Amino acid sequence: AQKITQTQPGMFVQEKEAVTLDCTYDTSDPSYGLFWYKQPSSGEMIFLIYQGSYDQQNATEGRYSLNFQKARKSANLVISASQLGDSAMYFCAMREGLSASGSRLTFGEGTQLTVNP
């Protein structure tokens, strides 16, 4: 079974509007972390935001917030006030467990976001 599922291969949003990128995950481990990375066309991987499984509040970083619904096993990324520079591929990733061997990141297949002017 897929550990990380991103069901939206492509998304379009108008500049200045908000957009939600979906991510669901599958784990039986009570300790895990969820990450979002941005990959622009230039190819680098840019860390955006992190949510730990024990965190009580949803993570926020500037225009990025993570809508964490533990019971539904979803960790959606919300980008507010979209900008043209937000056009990129976005990856959701999960780290499971409490040991170094659990430190691998498992990535989803990504969502290509296009911001229209």
Add this chain to the structure above:
Amino acid sequence: NAGVTQTPKFQVLKTGQSMTLQCAQDMNHEYMSWYRQDPGMGLRLIHYSVGAGITDQGEVPNGYNVSRSTTEDFPLRLLSAAPSQTSVYFCASSYGWSDTQYFGPGTRLTVL
């Protein structure tokens, strides 16, 4: 800080050739890892290291070797390149294994 650096940025190999992809970080991070990214896919872990002298296999280790003689450097060796190893390779590092990983710019490798 330069962060995580990778060399070369681009490389073309012929089947059967060997080469080493270099990765270095200047942030005194203990944890380093190598991923590959194939078209239309997320990243998959090849090998990782939790500190100097300690390495372990990830999800797709076959055909690759690593070593970690210093905290700063974590080279990835392709022993006998195959077309299936055509990919973009990313090196990442973090302070500890549970911390956020930061990625290098990537190496685009083509094996003919």
